[in-house]
Amino acid sequence: MFIRVSGIDHQLKYSPNHLHIVMRSPIYRCRSYWRIFFIFLAVLVADTEGWAESPELLAERLQETYAAVDSISFSFSQTTSGPMTGRPKSGKGNGLYARTAEKPLMRWNYLTPDPQVVISDGRTISMYFEKLNQMIISEVDEAQTDILFSFFAASEPLDKHFTILPPHLETDISSDQSSEELPQMQALRLEPLDKNSQIQNIHLWISDDSIIRRIDLLDHFDTKTTINLSSININPLDLSDRQDLDDRFTFIPPEGTEIIRQ
Numbered sequence: 001m002f003i004r005v006s007g008i009d010h011q012l013k014y015s016p017n018h019l020h021i022v023m024r025s026p027i028y029r030c031r032s033y034w035r036i037f038f039i040f041l042a043v044l045v046a047d048t049e050g051w052a053e054s055p056e057l058l059a060e061r062l063q064e065t066y067a068a069v070d071s072i073s074f075s076f077s078q079t080t081s082g083p084m085t086g087r088p089k090s091g092k093g094n095g096l097y098a099r100t101a102e103k104p105l106m107r108w109n110y111l112t113p114d115p116q117v118v119i120s121d122g123r124t125i126s127m128y129f130e131k132l133n134q135m136i137i138s139e140v141d142e143a144q145t146d147i148l149f150s151f152f153a154a155s156e157p158l159d160k161h162f163t164i165l166p167p168h169l170e171t172d173i174s175s176d177q178s179s180e181e182l183p184q185m186q187a188l189r190l191e192p193l194d195k196n197s198q199i200q201n202i203h204l205w206i207s208d209d210s211i212i213r214r215i216d217l218l219d220h221f222d223t224k225t226t227i228n229l230s231s232i233n234i235n236p237l238d239l240s241d242r243q244d245l246d247d248r249f250t251f252i253p254p255e256g257t258e259i260i261r262q
Contacts, residue, residue, distance in 0.1 A: 071237035082223030138262035
């Protein structure tokens, strides 16, 4: 599906393992949101013992632990590069997830290079772009909701959607300047079982306290998106405070913003 907004083509794509919007414009690409969104929901983690675990055991323990996590906050830095992206793109911001009795909630705030806000309750997804003075609101059908949010709810194992493998031997971040402050980590690789997925593979780096510190996503166009996570807080929210949750997971755009409903 294509939509035309202020001279920019947007393509909305849905697939069982992927949801994103591709912005055909030099502006920061939207599809990174949904790669990040889906993968982060799929791999929330905590509490580990020892090293040199098999990828299967590591993945199983990650999800088991996060079944007890009700909320998480973090800061992130992101870079995207590849033959289809032109110059490498970068951005920074913060994110927040919560799992209430009624529904899971998420919010991503991009602070640089251009302010953007992405919010979802599993039923609708709202994306605000300050530079474009636009807010896109899309419904998420039931099938998408089940897939995108089931991992955060710890209702489905990773191996239902991915083949869990050791990391590629050539994957090494020891010489990556962006990872200098990261602690010692284990890594594993995920490859989607859905052959129509636009993701080729995902690498996760997990610190010795069972926190995911880095996510690398590679698509079939060899576009690589790297997200480094920091300032991670587990269960920072009081889920009984409904007003606080409403304030955190609601965004009202400035007056005059163009609202586009899908």
